[in-house]
Amino acid sequence: MNWIANYVRPKIRGLMKSRDVPEDLWDKCPSCGQMIFTRELEKNLRVCPHCGHHLRLAAKKRLELLFDDGKFTLVELPKSLVDPLKFRDRKRYGERLKEAQGKSGGQDAIVVAHGTMGGHPTVAACFDFSFMGGSMGIAVGEGLLAAAKLAVLQEAALIAIPASGGARMQEGILSLMQMPRSIIAVDMVKEAGLPYIVLLTDPTTGGVSASFAMLGDIAVSEPGAIIGFAGRRVIEETIREQLPPDFQTAEYLLEHGMVDMVVDRRELRERLAQVIDLLRRPGPSAKVLPLKQPKAAKEEKEGAKQDKKSKAPAAESDEEE
Structure with missing residues (x-):
């Protein structure tokens, strides 16, 4: 009986004993509680891939x-x-x-x-x-x-x-x-x-x-x-x-x-x-180009100039009379 207890049983336990897991293999997210591979967490800049918590x-x-x-x-x-x-x-x-x-x-x-x-x-x-x-x-x-x-x-x-x-x-x-x-x-x-x-x-x-x-x-x-x-x-x-x-x-x-x-x-x-x-660099990083005037606005501006020219001689003739 002593032979079994002192020799056989320790041998069996040694065979069945699980391997030691490295302490730094896993990390636990303090927010969602999920277990994450440390390597995966480091690759993700220590941001939880499950809930987005920033460790x-x-x-x-x-x-x-x-x-x-x-x-x-x-x-x-x-x-x-x-x-x-x-x-x-x-x-x-x-x-x-x-x-x-x-x-x-x-x-x-x-x-x-x-x-x-x-x-x-x-x-x-x-x-x-x-x-x-x-x-x-x-x-x-x-x-x-x-x-x-x-x-x-x-x-x-x-x-x-x-x-x-x-x-x-x-x-x-x-x-x-x-x-x-x-x-x-x-x-x-x-x-x-x-x-x-x-x-x-x-x-x-x-x-x-x-x-x-x-x-x-x-x-x-x-x-x-x-x-x-x-x-x-x-x-x-x-x-x-x-x-x-x-x-x-x-x-x-x-x-x-x-x-x-x-x-x-x-x-x-x-x-x-x-x-x-x-x-x-508060200024623009590239050359600023002037905006092209819309065609309608350009025509309106030219029409206003012509009206001014046509009114000017009439005003002068009134003053002469």
Whole structure:
């Protein structure tokens, strides 16, 4: 009996054991709950093929999507203070930063790059939500200022692509100071007469939406993106009213005039290139030809001239008499 239990049974179980399935083989859509092959989802730019829900996209993947031929140059951002308040909750803030850097592969929640869109020089400041929820700290403020200075230097359009839960609580008041700093960055670009475009992605909330994210010359959003300041539950508890089901979505903001257009991710490159072209080249791109006058209008005009000529001698003869 021991021989069967200790030798035969493990052998049978080993033969019947199913193969391990790789963890990254499938993704689940958070909207419709359908399981999707990761390869199929990536090919579709992380847009659910069943319901069209736009899943979050990594910062560098988004830059590849937007710039011409997927080519861009990353900008090395200035170093900022690390853990200025020596903050600690369950972990030290410095440890959290190292974990986030290892997870995302970036130094902080913002990536700045430059290249061309539709042939026009463009600088993009893109948030990475995987880095501590895309929260805005000192490093993000430095990144936005660096992006604005580069745009002015290159006479390029600036595109901000927020995906953030707001200011970073571990930096306290210093994180809130990045709100006016981000507005200074926007003013630098606008004073230089350059386009400033904001591409709102899911989510854009808190201090980010209360500063530079709502100051774009053109505000573009992805479908279904959550955009607002305070959370839905907080607002409902404050005003003691039930909010509409689509409250704070991109479509709701478009309907109420807060967003200029909602564009599918697969059409973003073409649409942004078109917007930048219109803003950088306000005149016609081809020679304007005069319209030919309709035949009837031309004959009427000639008839009016003849009437004037015939009346003129009669008036002169009356004066002589």
